[in-house]
Amino acid sequence: MLHVYNDLVSIIGILIIIYISHFYFKYFTRENPLPGPIPLPLVGNIFLLREDIGEWPNRLQKIYGDFYETYVGPRRIVWLCGEDLIHKIVDSSSHSNFHELTAPDNEGLKEVELLNSGVIFNLNYKSWEFYRRFYSRSILKPSFIIQATDSIQEVFNEMDNYWEQLGEDFILDFPFWTKRFFLDTIFLIATSKPAYSLASYYNSVSPDKKVHVSENNLKESDTFILGINAFVTSLIYFLMLPKYLREFPGLRSFTRDLKERLNWLRNNVRGIIKERREEIERTPENQELTHDILTMFLTINTS
Incomplete structure (x- = not known):
């Protein structure tokens, strides 16, 4: 029985080592790497979030500059802190670099009914265009x-x-x-x-x-x-x-x-x-x- 238990622990240990190795292999060979804190498997950089969530990006900006990345779980998040970078995204002209605000399959926003409604997280272009025209017509x-x-x-x-x-x-x-x-x-x-x-x-x-x-x-x-x-x-x-x-x-x-x-x-x-x-x-x-x-x-x- 003890032998079986030791084998099980060894197998679990090997699987953990394989997972960690695979995680960091993907991390260090990722496309378009940006500066940012090195994440931990499963949790990403959440372990660094010890203060007000509004202050966390400011602290990271001082360390890594206006363009950096963090991880929440396995999800990569790119932060834009410079005015010139943000302007390229939110520019309303046809030459804007804007594509979409979030992944279309974000199950978290779906869970709380915030995905594909209104303007901010709406990835349905026709629906987004309708709401945007609706809001603009009202508030202008x-x-x-x-x-x-x-x-x-x-x-x-x-x-x-x-x-x-x-x-x-x-x-x-x-x-x-x-x-x-x-x-x-x-x-x-x-x-x-x-x-x-x-x-x-x-x-x-x-x-x-x-x-x-x-x-x-x-x-x-x-x-x-x-x-x-x-x-x-x-x-x-x-x-x-x-x-x-x-x-x-x-x-x-x-x-x-x-x-x-x-x-x-x-x-x-x-x-x-x-x-x-x-x-x-x-x-x-x-x-x-x-x-x-x-x-x-x-x-x-x-x-």
Whole structure:
């Protein structure tokens, strides 16, 4: 029995050595090699990701320059950090070097229903062209641009008022404020309704004065922020991480939590769309509608 066990261990050890040798043979003989950290088998360079994922590319850029590569699992990811390089990709002219944003068989984006929908990850050219024309026709209207400008000013004035009430001696955590500023601005531009994320954050840091907003609105605002954070995280997480790593015991619960938050966000957005559609149907024909993104999308074929 011991002999069989030793043989099994030897076979497994040989297979591991063969796999590692094959992995690094393919790595060192790959086409168009770029500078970047040397990956480990199965996990790639994930073991280097010890800080904020937003800071990781900046740190690698300082080491390897504006054009480098990393690996997430077996998947190679090329990073463009120089303005001149990015311009060649996003240039809207017919001479652009743009081909596609992601692999058409990305099962991670399919799993969370982000592949081939909208504009960013849509590889169906006819569908992408339709959505792009649809968006451009809506957001390039002068009426929308005027309302968007007013919305930005309105939210900034709100944030500036909170800062004045906190006083000069209060230490501002600027990243937290800017995240909520952008969320409130985008939500107001998109729906003409407040998101209350600045008010919620102000109430959490203000020792005395509070903004009088209903608890339900404040709680929903905080939950919405978590949903937006989950969405941004999911774009990177499901795009880059292979399924076998997402289902790994240490990550399985995190994967499930991301999906649940995405589902909540998706259902919440659908509820907002349904509510706005009903409001438009009840609006008299002689009454002008607001010029937010959602209203533009819902009425673009009737204008």
